[in-house]
Amino acid sequence: MPPQSGTSLGKTEPCQDTPQLFTWEEIGLRSGKGNSKEERWLVINRKVYDISHFYWRHPGGTRVISHYSGQDATDAFAAFHKDEDLVKKYLSSLQIGELASDQPSCEPTKNEMLVHDFRELHKTVKRTGLLKPSYPFFTFMFLHAFLTDIGSWLLIWYFGKSWMSFLVSVAFFTIAQIQYGFLQHDLGHVSVFQKPKWNRLSHLFVAGVLKGGPPSWWKHMHNQHHAKPNCFRKDPDLNMHPLLFSLGKNLSEELGKKKKKYMPYQHQHKYFIFLAPITFVVFVQLIIIRFALTRKKWLELTLTVIYNIRVCLMYVPLMGFKSFMAYYWLARFLESNWFLWTSQMSHIPMNIDYDKNLDWVSAQLAATCDVDQSLFNDWFTGHLNFQIEHHLFPTMPRHNYWKVAPLVKSLCAKHGVKYQCKSLLTAFADILHTLKESGEHWLDAYLHV
Template sequence: MSFASGRGRKQEASGPAPRAEFIPRELRQVAAPLQRRQVRRTGAGGLAAAWGAASGHLGWAGRRGRGEARRGAFLTERGCRAPRWFVPGSVSMAVQEGGGTGAGEAARGGRRRGLFTWEEIGLRTKRGDPRREMWLVVDRQVYDVRHFYWRHPGGARILKAHIGEDATDAFHTMHADSTLVKSFLSSLQIGELASDEPSSEPSKNKQLIDDFRELRATITKMGLMKPNIFFYLCLLLHIILLEAAAWLTLLYCGTSLLPFTASLIFLTTSQIQASWLQHDLGHFSVFPKTKWNRRFQKFVMNHLIGGSSKWWNLLHNQHHVKPNCYSKDPDVSFHPFLFAFGKNLSVELGIKMTKYMPYNHQHKYFSIILPPLLIPALFHYHNFFVIFKKKFWMDLACMVSFFFRFFFISWNLLGVNCLIFYLLLRMLVSCWFVWVSQMSHIPMDIDYDKNLDWFSTQLKATCNVEQSLFNDWFTGHLNFQIEHHLFPSMPRHNFWKAAPLVKSLCAKHSIEYQCKPLLKAFADILHSLKEYGDLWLDAYLHK
């Protein structure tokens, strides 16, 4: 089989690429771009090396895949230049370029991986270094994600946020089936921690980490991670009934002010409750199988709400792994352009003489900017921006059904006033969503990432609101924000059962567990914004 080299010459490959019928569909999809790139860069042996790289990257353990990987390694040793992402024998080229005890043996024979210390990992992944490696640790195994992070299904920023860190708890918490996911990571592994090294960074509290993992195992054994399907079906039914009531009110009672307002209230409630439900589906907490969670989330988010489920998951997962961490949590991205968040960050802005807004008055303009305008403005712009940037065409096609249904019904009932009805609907949903979602985060610690353990990271960034039937329904059980952040895939109807166990662990390690009334939680948003603004002003005036 012949193909054109980088200089246009015809060269003979050392062996044919695997026949299509022997290759899994997923492998063909990944190998195609690798094949084209390899042909351009390497000349002889490029095609076989591409198939070998794809086989190793996907963890395809077939005999033909391993053979192509060995053939690609052989050609590389004969002088064919391979890109860094080539994976001969499941050992990445990053290892061959040096790093870790035993890296030389791994590069030459692919039989042994490196042994690393936390000090070495810290030096090789130092922020600001132009030659910075992209290594992270999961269950004491060291992985190089340089050539994978941009294809990570949960988004590239999640992996980049954990570079140089122990990501074990984040990995197991954010994956519904971490065992299955880990089986695909062998091609990314470059070594493991030395036997005398701790499993997490020496700066972290080992006892707290062990206690949290024991708590997670206990909660799993208690069955608190198992969903009640009937509970969620009732939620979906009441969402559909509320939307039906909204349209029937306009149909049978007319379009005067009173039925117009009643219909708006019904539809707003339906939309916000649908938002809480799709949030649960996005965390795989409704159905035992991931694919059913994904399918129903697409139905609720795309068809009932008119948003992109992939857009939501992309941003929300980033928020969960690094909550209230500036530049890593998208929920605090309004700092510093609209608001000054966090005590230290506000002082830093003042010292730097940064003033995009009059932050000392932010507690006054917060209520008229963020709550009513987040969804009408940012939701529409950023939603479609990400859809077209990431090419989420299926999500876009599904969203069309919402807009067609909404405007077809509302136009026949309200005429041109349907535009006003839509705008008011989005503003009311936005207000409800912002006050509920931010009451547990804005008053808490907002700062740069301090690389704390999972339990400490979540407790510093979240607080709870007192339980009641109304609070549970009104907030979609996000009044248990602490338990939700510690165990995102836990069904929401089990939060109250896990709360006493979390409180006992907090008491053991002297960590504050905050719980407050609902109205006080709303008021604390404004109080904390005023405090941040005053700190900024003092630093700005050099007092």
């Protein structure tokens, strides 16, 4: 007789309608923690998924989903996916069971009440339309960057390459490039258009043709940063540790105890000012080409080449190749400074350590802080002065950050989670103060252990 329904080779199996139940301990053990098979399991809304093979095909990148192996990824999943119902169709084939009824919805080490209240806040955000973009706003942001870009060329075309027109044109070109950068950041977070397809296509154009970089590289790096901000070996923004900088108290002391000295870290607050932007300019230019070649992103590589040809054709006939090289690299250096100071002012002064598997709210608040709102600060930082709100709701259009900020502050006050907000100049100064303190922690450990 053939085996009856629910059996395989005579061995009784659970009915398909009865999900297999797991504990958090089992999920942790089967997800690479002491398991030689290095299986990758994670939990979303109490359902257990095996992503051991899927993570290679994950559209958001292989690493970003792997960083949640053995953990609760519910809030990260909700944060990164606007249309959860669409994505859940693909998740069904990966589900292997559910959490047992006696298991909490998140790991026992997490603040379950904070997690619950944040999920209610996320529902409120969706219900009140705060995830919906304003097309007039993003049209304005694009046009002001585009017109500034055209203005940089018109200045040289009309006034020639005198020192005054040269420097003003460099300033215009830098402004256009940084504002394009903020716009591609919006598109990469799927926050400009309702349909993901239009965000992807526009991201390809802005990042490739207007900025000269592959959007897939940005997505690969930046999604990891949002998933595990300031977590060493998971946040790629910390790759400069320890080759150039010693970051965070614990990591600096660890580096000192191991007698590692790649740089004179006790002076890093001094050399950060010039070394960081120069390294960033060179690193980005090389890494984007390497990424496109190794990942065979031929379309993105073509668009990057088109960008460089376009810029050369615009400026070389007007000023000559040598003057254009000075023009281009000066603008890139200024842009790099602008980007580094505005992006790192909310991260370097915050907690930097290994992944402690905190709940979503606590993890984002530990790694980010806000800067005071003003028309200038909003424009100058691309609204990333609302870094806390951006990290909690990465798909939210930036023009809505100020609306959700009071709700986030109330949530933090209720649960005793620290919410930091400071002035722009204080935020800049804190970068150097923190680097100095980290360097001192390294030096003390290096000399006395």
